[in-house]
Amino acid sequence: MKQRILVVEDEDAVVELLRYNLEKAGFDVAAAGDGEEALSAVADGVPDLLILDWMLPHVSGIEVCRQIRRKPETRDIPVLMLTARGSEADRVRGLDCGADDYVAKPFSTNELMARVRALLRRAKPAEIAGKLTFGGVEMDLGSHRVSRAGRSIHLGPTEFRLLKHLMERPGRVFSREQLLDSVWGRDIYVEPRTVDVHVRRLRKALNGPDDLDIIRTVRAAGYSLDETTEEEKSA
Ligand code: CA
Numbered sequence: 301m302k303q304r305i306l307v308v309e310d311e312d313a314v315v316e317l318l319r320y321n322l323e324k325a326g327f328d329v330a331a332a333g334d335g336e337e338a339l340s341a342v343a344d345g346v347p348d349l350l351i352l353d354w355m356l357p358h359v360s361g362i363e364v365c366r367q368i369r370r371k372p373e374t375r376d377i378p379v380l381m382l383t384a385r386g387s388e389a390d391r392v393r394g395l396d397c398g399a400d401d402y403v404a405k406p407f408s409t410n411e412l413m414a415r416v417r418a419l420l421r422r423a424k425p426a427e428i429a430g431k432l433t434f435g436g437v438e439m440d441l442g443s444h445r446v447s448r449a450g451r452s453i454h455l456g457p458t459e460f461r462l463l464k465h466l467m468e469r470p471g472r473v474f475s476r477e478q479l480l481d482s483v484w485g486r487d488i489y490v491e492p493r494t495v496d497v498h499v500r501r502l503r504k505a506l507n508g509p510d511d512l513d514i515i516r517t518v519r520a521a522g523y524s525l526d527e528t529t530e531e532e533k534s535a
Contacts, residue, residue, distance in 0.1 A: 303420065304328040306347040308338040308364065309382065310356055314405075318351060321409050322416070335359025339367060342374055349420055354383040354394065362397045369398035378419040378471070382407065391521040392475045400472045401524065418526055422471030432467040435514040435527045437506060439467055448506060458483065459502045462495075466515070466525045475522040499523055 305327045307318050319329045330347065332338040334357045342350070350368070354361040361381060368374045381394050381402040394402050400419055403412050432439040436449045444460065446453040455463065461483045466474070474482075476492040484490050499515060507513050516526035 302326060302328040303348040304330065304345070305349045305351060305416070306338065306341055307331045307351045308333075308335070308356065308361065309351070309353040310334060311353075314353070314382075317409070318412075321413060325413060333357075335361070335364045338364050342368060342377070346374055346377060349378045349380065349416060351380050351382060351416070352399070354381055362394065365394075365397045365399050378422070380412075380415055380419055391518075392477065395473055395475045395478065395521060400469075401518075402473070402521075418471045421527070422469060422525075432464065434467050434470045434525055435512065437463075437467070437514065439464060448508070448511065451508065453505050455502070455505055458498050459505065462498055462502055463506075466523065470525040470527075473516075473518050473522055473524040479522065495523075 305322055307315055307322075307329060309315050309318070309331070310333050315331050315333075319331065322329045330341060332341045336359055338350075338352070338356075339359070341347075352361045352364060356364070361383075365379055365381070368377060368379065379399045379401075381399040382405055383390065383394060383402050384405040391402065400422075401415050403415055430441045432441065437453075438447050439460075440446070441464065446455055446460070446463070462479065465479065465483050476495040479495050480490055480492065484494075499517075503513060503515055506515070512527070514525050514527060516524050518524060
C-alpha cells in the first residue's frame with residue numbers, strides 16, 4: 301500500500317510542487333490549506349508523514365504540531381516543518397514544539413525528498429531484543445557493546461548515552477538543549493557547546509576512514525542520525 305503524506309500549506313504553488321514530486325516518488329498525497337483543516341484531516345485518517353508549513357492562516361504550523369504531539373494516536377506521526385524563518389531561535393523553537401526535522405524555504409526538492417525518506421525510515425524504531433541498529437552500527441544495550449560492520453567500538457559513558465538517544469529516534473533532529481536534557485539530565489548545568497565536544501568524540505569513534513558519517517550536523521539547530529549520502533545532502 302502507498303504511504304500517505306499530508307501537505308499542510310496555504311501557498312498553492314508550493315502544494316502543487318510538493319504534490320508533483322511526492323506522487324512521482326510513489327506517495328499518496330493529501331493537502332490542507334490551513335491548520336484547522338490539517339487537524340481535521342489528521343483526525344479522519346492518520347497520515348504516514350506530515351509536511352507542515354510554519355506560516356499558516358488562523359492556526360500556525362507550530363500550534364498544529366503541538367496539538368498532534370498531545371494526542372496518543374497522532375503523537376508518533378513524523379513531522380517535517382517548512383520554514384521561511386531562518387534564525388537559530390526559530391529553528392530551535394520548531395524542534396521544541398515536536399517537529400522531527402525542518403527544511404528552510406526556498407527549499408531544494410531533492411533535499412526535501414531526502415528528508416522525507418529519512419523520516420519515513422526512522423518511523424519504526426529499530427530496537428529488537430535490547431539491540432539498536434542504524435547504518436551498520438549496532439548497540440547492544442545489555443552488554444553495552446557497540447560495533448560497526450563487525451568492528452568493535454569503544455565509547456565513553458556519555459558518548460554511549462548520546463548515541464543511544466540518537467539511535468532510538470533516527471532521522472529526528474535534536475537541538476543541543478534537548479540533548480542536554482535527555483543525555484546529561486535537567487539538573488546538571490552544562491554549556492550547550494559541550495554537546496559538540498561529545499559529538500566530535502562520538503564521530504571519531506564511529507567513523508572509520510571508509511565509513512559514511514551517520515551523524516548529521518543541522519546548521520544552527522542540532523544533530524540527527526542520517527544515512528543520506530553526501531550527494532543528497534548537498535543537492
Ligand atoms: Ca504559508
